[in-house]
Amino acid sequence: MNTPVAGASENSSGLPDDAGGWLLPAARAAIAAHLGEPVETPETPAWARRPAACFVTLTTGGSSHPALRGCIGTLAAWRPLAEDVCANAVAAATHDPRFPAVTSAELAGLRVEVSVLSASxxxxxxxxxxxxxxxxxxxxxxxxxxxxxxxxxxxxxxxxxxxxxxxxxxxxxxxxxxxxxxxxxxxxxxxxxxxxxxxx
The missing domain is CATH 3.30.1490.150 (Hypothetical protein ph0010; domain 2)
Structure with missing residues (x-):
């Protein structure tokens, strides 16, 4: 299940309102695959093959007391969104200089958020x-x-x-x-x- 994020703008990205139903599992699957966990890769929809920029944010601690665990993203659209979200998910989990790399033991406790950016x-x-x-x-x-x-x-x-x-x-x-x-x-x-x- 996925929910829109409070504070984000109404959907002006041109993506389907339920795009999170693909983006969030794709981001999680990319992290799991990088950690060597078995995953099923969801089929890429046509809209995710178009260039777009996104950020992937990882938190722990649930919704009442969330703690940042990693956040990496792209400010300009230069590759397909499907590639961008997967690459940024792995980077947020493993290359955010503020945190050690996420481990397989932490994966189940992570909460994934995907933000798709408009042009600046x-x-x-x-x-x-x-x-x-x-x-x-x-x-x-x-x-x-x-x-x-x-x-x-x-x-x-x-x-x-x-x-x-x-x-x-x-x-x-x-x-x-x-x-x-x-x-x-x-x-x-x-x-x-x-x-x-x-x-x-």
Whole structure:
């Protein structure tokens, strides 16, 4: 079973509303296969053969106290969604530098979430204050770039950081910059996601 993710936008991805019924098992199967577990690979539907970008997020601890276990994704659509979700699922389980690799013993306790991204669009602003005023809490995913530094937050991060100023400052830190840093040469782009999550 799968459920839409609270805080994600309405389905603007062009995917079927029940796409999570294929994406979530495909992501889980990719992780299991990488760990050497026997799996049945679901047949790839036509819509999953089209290019799209996604993030795969892994959590533990159930829905009441979820703990991040890995999150890896792609910001631009350059390969079929079926390939992107499987590659990002394996990467989230094994190559997120914040965590050790997932083991077979952990697999049953993982909760998988797949977020399919829209194309990103630049936000025009003349000052940091104006940028903050143009953010849409609960809707916008953000990409911050400046001089080789880059960071992104999915829209779901608004659930943990609802204040727009704090959201931006924490994104700066994720990009490797100080919260007080600012440059008029920074580039900020926004995107939305359509997301599905396994039921606990």
């Amino acid at each position: 669009a630049p936000i025009r602003f003349a000052s940091q204050h104006q940028l903050v005023s143009r953010l849409r809490p609960g809707i916008d995913g953000l990409i911050l770039e400046w001089d080789g530094y880059r960071g992104t937050f999915l829209p779901q991060v608004w659930d943990q950081i609802p204040d727009p100023t704090e959201f931006l400052n924490r994104l700066k830190q994720k990009a490797g910059l100080a919260p007080s840093w600012w440059s008029r040469d920074a580039t900020v782009r926004r995107y939305t996601v359509t997301a599905w999550q396994e039921e606990p």
